[in-house]
Amino acid sequence: MAEKARIVVLISGAGTNMAALVYASRIGDCPYEVVLVASNDPAAAGLALAAAEGIATFALPHKGMTRDAHDAAMEAAVLESGADTIVLAGYMRILSDGFVERWAGRMLNIHPSLLPKYKGLDTHARAIAAADSHGGTSVHLVTPELDAGEVLAQVRVPIVPGETAESLAERVKLAEHQLYPRAVADYVSRWRNPGWLLEQLRARALALPETSEQESFGSAGFRVGEGKSGKYFAYFSERPHGHDRIALLAKTSGMDELHGLVEDQPETYFKPAFYGASGWVGIILDRPDLDWGDVDAWLQRSWRSVAPKRLTRLLDIADEF
Known part of the structure; x- marks a missing residue:
């Protein structure tokens, strides 16, 4: 079997998408392994989950640091892990252009809308207000422009009568947990496709x-x-x-x-x-x-x-x- 891709997952909170990535990596012939989970919040619940699964963790609060300095510290941890791909999973920081450009083609993110619709925040409320038939989620490459990189995969989630942003968000989260591991696996193994x-x-x-x-x-x-x-x-x-x-x-x-x-x-x-x-x-x-x-x-x-x-x-x- 070919050597597995080594990925780092960056989180800021509960890390549910990170958990989906980790557990998918333990099944069958998944082409990646999670070698580090890192966060800008030492209290992020996802760090404890990663540690319980035997995965190395790194945390550094960004308060009081410049964006470039914090990004440099995070990137140093990524490089030390030997990773070849960075996966953002609820990482609530806008990354500096230099960091993103150095990892061009090797950094992925998941966004709760059907891109190119609804970049940024409040995606579910915006989809409902627009009377869209579906919301959804997209996995895309990260570029300096917010949520503008190439879309690699999407899942559509129907918007039902009486839908609220909260109820739609719950179902989209379920879709994310299915989509992200599959999209990451496909992307890191594309070289043999x-x-x-x-x-x-x-x-x-x-x-x-x-x-x-x-x-x-x-x-x-x-x-x-x-x-x-x-x-x-x-x-x-x-x-x-x-x-x-x-x-x-x-x-x-x-x-x-x-x-x-x-x-x-x-x-x-x-x-x-x-x-x-x-x-x-x-x-x-x-x-x-x-x-x-x-x-x-x-x-x-x-x-x-x-x-x-x-x-x-x-x-x-x-x-x-």
């Missing part, structure tokens, strides 16, 4: 000039050029012949480079059984430490090796300066 990996690769490949997607031998392939004159420059291969990995296949300069890459970095590269004889290299995508900048570089290089001269001429001139 073929659908997510293909989506990322497709967006990058089709952003290059005059490219299109065309299936080849059951795999998604990407071509440059028009009509029959178009040429493949990349393939997405899910567990290619003889390899139990998910990979990008791209063109190298030849067999010497291919063999050198495979010999020097076997954890990253392999020789594809079907395409390797033509100098294509397999670049393993299902790695938690994958650098998408490297993937972009391989796509551009492979595209450039087969693209029509009219497309590459300006790039060739730029390389001379």
Whole structure:
């Protein structure tokens, strides 16, 4: 089984969503473990629950501290825990932009509305006042703008006749306890999800000039050029012949480079059984430490090796300066 993601949960109160995350992590093959629960309130009830479950805790009151100083202390505790993801669960502090930016793509929050509706507070009352048919909850990535990050998952909760903000909040809380563990698990394990990996690769490949997607031998392939004159420059291969990995296949300069890459970095590269004889290299995508900048570089290089001269001429001139 792959190594579990290590998450820190930040709380300010009872920690019911934190508890849902903890107990979900103890079931089956959950892809994450909670390594620290931290709070800006030493009296937060959730800290005692975490301690009872054998989870390390950290608490530091924010009163009398600047936001940056308090965030720095919280982040230091996170780093010391060895965590790779921060999950906010009722953490009633607005984080500094610097903290959020350093953890971009690695910090999640849950919000009691169907974002982008009703950012901020009083979400249930606002949904009822607007005569909405449903309230709900959303898990999203944290960005410097409040409640504005990419929405990863949502659950809708019906608003019934005679609904109050309090009654709706109770049912939305139940939905949160189901949604948050599932959304966190899906997010931290996305690096081994073929659908997510293909989506990322497709967006990058089709952003290059005059490219299109065309299936080849059951795999998604990407071509440059028009009509029959178009040429493949990349393939997405899910567990290619003889390899139990998910990979990008791209063109190298030849067999010497291919063999050198495979010999020097076997954890990253392999020789594809079907395409390797033509100098294509397999670049393993299902790695938690994958650098998408490297993937972009391989796509551009492979595209450039087969693209029509009219497309590459300006790039060739730029390389001379």
